[in-house]
Amino acid sequence: xxxxxxxxxxxxxxxxxxxxxxxxxxxxxxxxxxxxxxxxxxxxxxxxxxxxxxxxxxxxxxxxxxxxxxxxxxxxxxxxxxxxxxxxxxxxxxxxxxxxxxxxxxxxxxxxxxxxxxxxxxxxxxxxxxxxxxxxxxxxxxxxxxxxxxxxxxxxxxxxxxxxxxxxxxxxxxxxxxxxxxxxxxxxxxxxxxxxxxxxxxxxxxxxxxxxxxxxx
Numbered sequence: 001x002x003x004x005x006x007x008x009x010x011x012x013x014x015x016x017x018x019x020x021x022x023x024x025x026x027x028x029x030x031x032x033x034x035x036x037x038x039x040x041x042x043x044x045x046x047x048x049x050x051x052x053x054x055x056x057x058x059x060x061x062x063x064x065x066x067x068x069x070x071x072x073x074x075x076x077x078x079x080x081x082x083x084x085x086x087x088x089x090x091x092x093x094x095x096x097x098x099x100x101x102x103x104x105x106x107x108x109x110x111x112x113x114x115x116x117x118x119x120x121x122x123x124x125x126x127x128x129x130x131x132x133x134x135x136x137x138x139x140x141x142x143x144x145x146x147x148x149x150x151x152x153x154x155x156x157x158x159x160x161x162x163x164x165x166x167x168x169x170x171x172x173x174x175x176x177x178x179x180x181x182x183x184x185x186x187x188x189x190x191x192x193x194x195x196x197x198x199x200x201x202x203x204x205x206x207x208x209x210x211x212x213x214x215x216x217x
Contacts, residue, residue, distance in 0.1 A: 008093065008094060008097060009091065009092050009093050009094070009110065009217075010048075010062050010063060010064075010066075010091070010092075010094045010097055010110055011062070011063040011065075011066040011068070011069050011089060011090070011091050011110065011136075011217070012060065012061070012062050012063075012089070012090045012091070012094065012106075012110040012111050012113075012114045013060065013061050013062075013063065013069070013072060013073075013076075013087060013088070013089055013114065014054070014058065014059075014060045014087075014088045014090070014111075014114040014115065014117075014118050015058065015059055015060070015076060015085045015086065015087045015088070016057055016058045016085065016086045016118065016121075016122070017030065017057040017058075017080075017083050017084070017085060018083075018084040018085065018086060019084070020056065020057035020083075021057075023083065026056075026057075027056075029083070030053070030057075030059075031053075033079060033080055033083075034050075034051040034053070034059060036079070037051055037075065037076070037079060038050035038051050040075065040079075041061075041072065041075070045064060046063060046064060046068040046071065046072055047061050047062065047063055047064060047068075047072070048061075048062045048063070048064055048097055048098050048102075049061070049062065049098065049099075049100045049101070049102055050100070050101075052100075052101035052102045052103045052104075053103070054103040058118075060102055060103055060111075060114075061102065062094060062097050062102055062106060062110075066091060066213050066214075066217040067210055067213050067214055069089060069209070069213060070205065070206040070207075070209040070210045070213075071206060071210070073087060073089075073132065073149075073206075074171075074202060074206050077156060078164055078167060078168055078171070079168075081159075081161070081164050082161065084131070085131065086118065086121040086122065086131055086132075086133075087121075087131065087132050087133075088114045088115070088116075088117035088118035088120075088121060088132075088133050088134075088135070089114060089117060089132070089133070089134045089135070089136070089145075090109075090110045090111060090112065090113030090114030090115070090116070090117060090135050090136065091110050091113065091134075091135075091136035091137060091138075091217055092108060092109030092110040092112075092113055092136070092137055093108045093109045093110065094106055094107070094108040094109075094110045094111065095107050095108045109137070113135035113136065113137065114135065116135045117133035117134060117135040118133070120133050120135075121133045128150060128154065129150075129153055129154055129157065130150050130153060131149075131153040131156065132146075132149040132150070132152070132153055133146060133149075134146050134149070136216075136217060138216050138217065140216070141212075141213075141216035141217065144212065144216075145209065148205060148208075148209060149205075152201075152202065152205045155198040155201055155202060159197050159198070160197075162193070163193055163196065163197035164197070166179060166183070166190060166193045166194060166197065166199075167194070167197055167199050167202075169182065169183075170194060170199060176190045176191060176194070
């Protein structure tokens with residue numbers, strides 16, 4: 001959260017599940033994932049209130065601090081897999097930010113910017129895959145963040161279910177030796193899997209953007 005002249009500014013994430021009509025038992029799968037994500041992110045004090053469904057295939061959340069954006073983005077990518085998400089990020093003033101559910105009570109510039117970013121994603125990009133979009137009111141930061149995350153999005157393509165499983169264990173434990181024991185494989189196999197799945201680049205992006213964001217938002 002940032003304050004300007006007494007008004008509170010927040011980062012807002014709006015996500016759409018791509019191709020939701022083709023997903024079997026979509027509503028129950030969506031709700032289970034959002035329930036577990038709400039528990040995880042509220043427990044880590046990353047978000048203000050639980051994730052709120054705003055439409056059949058769309059949900060929204062307000063973050064406590066903009067620095068949490070990279071961690072939440074990566075969590076959404078890995079924990080919603082194999083479902084693919086468009087994720088739009090807006091930043092600015094928010095009214096009713098702590099009231100629940102956010103889709104009924106919150107309003108303001110940040111939500112409007114997130115909607116603009118979401119519409120840009122849905123319109124598509126003829127040159128390359130884009131799954132993440134930022135509209136924060138800071139043109140320089142948006143250029144940096146969108147460039148970084150469009151490259152980041154290209155790394156997500158081709159990561160398999162087995163690779164995501166190893167990535168999840170690495171994020172949860174931080175110990176490749178523990179992962180090797182749990183999966184009954186050699187340590188070299190775990191290391192090779194993390195390299196081939198671009199885990200280290202994903203993590204470097206998260207850390208770098210976490211350090212950059214406080215200088216702009």
